Amino acid sequence: MSTANSLADVIDQSEHRGLRSRLISHQTFWVFMAAILACLALSVLTDTFATERNLFNVSRNFAFVGIIALGMTAVIASGGIDLSVGSTVVLSSMTVAVLMSAGMPFWIGVPAALAVAILVGVVNGVLIAYAGMPSFVVTLGMLSVARSLAMVLSNNKMIYQFGPDHALLLALGGGSTMGLPNPLIALVVLAAITGFLFRWTRWGQHLFAMGGNENAAKLTGIPVRQLKVSVYVFSALTAGITGVLEVGWLGGVTTNLGQGMELSVIAAAVIGGANLAGGIGTAFGALVGALLIEVIRNSLILLGISTFWQGAFVGSFIVIAVAFDRFRSIRQSG
Amino acid sequence: MSALRLEGVSKHFGAIHALSDVSLSVEPGEVIGLMGDNGAGKSTLVKVIAGNFAPSSGEIFISGSKAEFHRPLDAQRAGIEVVYQDLAICDNLSAAANVFLGRELTKQLGPLRILDYAQMRMKAGELFARLKSETRPRDLVRRMSGGQRQAVAIARALLSDAKIILMDEPTAAISVRQVAEVLNLIRYLSDHGIAVVLVSHRMPDVFQVADKIAVLRRGRLVAHKKSGDSSPEEITGLITGAIEFA
Ligand SMILES: Nc1ncnc2c1ncn2[C@@H]1O[C@H](COP(=O)(O)OP(=O)(O)OP(=O)(O)O)[C@@H](O)[C@H]1O
Numbered sequence: 001m002s003t004a005n006s007l008a009d010v011i012d013q014s015e016h017r018g019l020r021s022r023l024i025s026h027q028t029f030w031v032f033m034a035a036i037l038a039c040l041a042l043s044v045l046t047d048t049f050a051t052e053r054n055l056f057n058v059s060r061n062f063a064f065v066g067i068i069a070l071g072m073t074a075v076i077a078s079g080g081i082d083l084s085v086g087s088t089v090v091l092s093s094m095t096v097a098v099l100m101s102a103g104m105p106f107w108i109g110v111p112a113a114l115a116v117a118i119l120v121g122v123v124n125g126v127l128i129a130y131a132g133m134p135s136f137v138v139t140l141g142m143l144s145v146a147r148s149l150a151m152v153l154s155n156n157k158m159i160y161q162f163g164p165d166h167a168l169l170l171a172l173g174g175g176s177t178m179g180l181p182n183p184l185i186a187l188v189v190l191a192a193i194t195g196f197l198f199r200w201t202r203w204g205q206h207l208f209a210m211g212g213n214e215n216a217a218k219l220t221g222i223p224v225r226q227l228k229v230s231v232y233v234f235s236a237l238t239a240g241i242t243g244v245l246e247v248g249w250l251g252g253v254t255t256n257l258g259q260g261m262e263l264s265v266i267a268a269a270v271i272g273g274a275n276l277a278g279g280i281g282t283a284f285g286a287l288v289g290a291l292l293i294e295v296i297r298n299s300l301i302l303l304g305i306s307t308f309w310q311g312a313f314v315g316s317f318i319v320i321a322v323a324f325d326r327f328r329s330i331r332q333s334g
Numbered sequence: 335m336s337a338l339r340l341e342g343v344s345k346h347f348g349a350i351h352a353l354s355d356v357s358l359s360v361e362p363g364e365v366i367g368l369m370g371d372n373g374a375g376k377s378t379l380v381k382v383i384a385g386n387f388a389p390s391s392g393e394i395f396i397s398g399s400k401a402e403f404h405r406p407l408d409a410q411r412a413g414i415e416v417v418y419q420d421l422a423i424c425d426n427l428s429a430a431a432n433v434f435l436g437r438e439l440t441k442q443l444g445p446l447r448i449l450d451y452a453q454m455r456m457k458a459g460e461l462f463a464r465l466k467s468e469t470r471p472r473d474l475v476r477r478m479s480g481g482q483r484q485a486v487a488i489a490r491a492l493l494s495d496a497k498i499i500l501m502d503e504p505t506a507a508i509s510v511r512q513v514a515e516v517l518n519l520i521r522y523l524s525d526h527g528i529a530v531v532l533v534s535h536r537m538p539d540v541f542q543v544a545d546k547i548a549v550l551r552r553g554r555l556v557a558h559k560k561s562g563d564s565s566p567e568e569i570t571g572l573i574t575g576a577i578e579f580a
């Protein structure tokens with residue numbers, strides 16, 4: 001073999017390895033495989049998983065976590081964290097519930113709920129970006145404040161009568177279009193929009209730049225403060241949308257709605273490849289992460305394992321996903 | 335006309351006099367080596383020129399007209415680009431994305447303005463080719479050598495047709511071969527009429543590329559002379575204070 005030939009071989013090989021290892025090192029790919037495998041295994045092991053009813057339920061739950069995971073991925077990729085999403089869900093739900101049960105139409109109740117969610121995002125964002133407080137602290141405070149406001153708003157009572165547009169609200173979150181649950185359709189649309197924003201807009205580019213190196217972003221003239229506020233508003237808005245949809249699905253709101261949801265959402269984002277150190281994350285990853293979380297949770301129920309174990313699984317998943325990440329960056333730098 | 339002229343520039347941080355009464359001028363195409371001990375005020379001087387800090391007193395002139403920078407963007411508009419000590423580069427983005435960061439090219443897609451990746455990669459590729467750097471536009475900066483990173487940072491500066499480029503320790507953390515690469519980049523800039531302020535601790539680098547050398551000691555300018563008229567020994571003495579003034 002001539003040297004030129006063998007050199008070409010080496011290059012060829014390294015490129016092949018490059019392609020394959022790139023796929024294999026892609027966390028999203030593995031998580032996706034895991035979710036598919038889990039689905040297959042459950043279909044075989046149980047005769048309840050692949051029923052229409054169960055799949056309908058799984059896909060709706062998946063949608064709720066997934067929608068917020070999109071917002072969470074934006075926040076995490078920008079270098080922050082949003083612990084207040086679960087409370088924003090209940091505040092948004094309660095806003096629409098209280099207004100509509102008082103006789104307001106759908107077209108006032110829903111925009112008002114989204115406006116309240118946006119306001120939560122603005123408060124979070126302003127405190128983080130302009131007052132320079134850590135996102136962890138600000139959103140932890142908001143976690144408590146927003147849920148408390150929802151309690152005040154409803155006097156801690158359950159609401160299940162939504163006035164003249166009652167049916168419309170229930171159809172929005174609880175109904176389905178062309179055989180697909182509405183929340184699932186909302187998820188797909190929002191994921192496509194988020195993916196587009198991340199990849200094709202200056203907003204997305206700047207968000208990832210800020211998460212990668214905030215100082216550099218600032219020096220190149222990117223308005224990092226406004227950008228940060230917009231990121232927390234985006235996250236809160238996904239929570240607000242979820243809140244509105246969840247009212248319709250559940251048919252009633254109590255103040256414990258969305259409790260602990262931030263953990264599932266963060267787990268979904270992180271499992272989907274969002275890096276807690278900032279700068280990395282994809283919309284598709286958020287979707288895949290949420291899918292895996294929901295399939296696992298469903299499998300626990302179907303396999304008759306106590307639901308008390310759910311927290312252990314979700315918690316361990318976050319830690320494992322981050323551990324993988326550490327491992328990979330150590331191997332890369334070593 | 336001088337590309338850059340400082341007159342009596344001072345900068346205080348509370349009680350710390352980071353810069354005291356610095357007057358200095360740089361001609362187009364001139365490379366000036368700015369030297370001094372740790373904490374002498376080099377980075378502060380760079381940041382004052384770049385609009386990061388407003389000077390406490392003194393004036394800055396760009397091509398003869400008085401400049402007032404309130405933020406880095408103002409300095410950028412006036413043709414000043416900075417290659418920072420802690421390179422202002424995002425590791426998680428591609429070389430092309432970094433070159434265009436904050437001034438991305440876009441194209442129209444129906445009602446939307448979307449990023450024009452093809453155009454940005456092509457333009458970035460052209461800049462790297464001009465700089466004779468092997469940097470590939472699509473590569474993530476994370477996987478790049480120190481020299482390639484410098485090329486990315488310098489390509490950024492070229493993109494905006496800068497008249498003055500400030501470089502804060504571009505050769506601090508890179509290999510010998512890469513240092514040569516960066517020094518070639520500096521020569522390229524100077525050949526194209528760009529004034530370069532090179533902050534460095536490395537005497538050989540400065541003597542290789544600088545036309546003039548300026549020395550700061552505890553915020554004061556203690557020397558500003560042709561590098562041909564000086565020597566590493568003299569500069570060392572000026573930096574440490576063994577030689578008072580030259
Ligand atoms: N933002 C700031 N606030 C307060 N003091 C500062 C600030 N920036 C610099 N200083 C002080 O100003 C002085 C000059 O610092 P500067 O960073 O300009 O030094 P330098 O010459 O670049 O040093 P080095 O070689 O270590 O990079 C130091 O005493 C430093 O502590």
Ligand SMILES: [Mg+2]
Binds near residue numbers: 419502
């Ligand atoms: Mg410095």
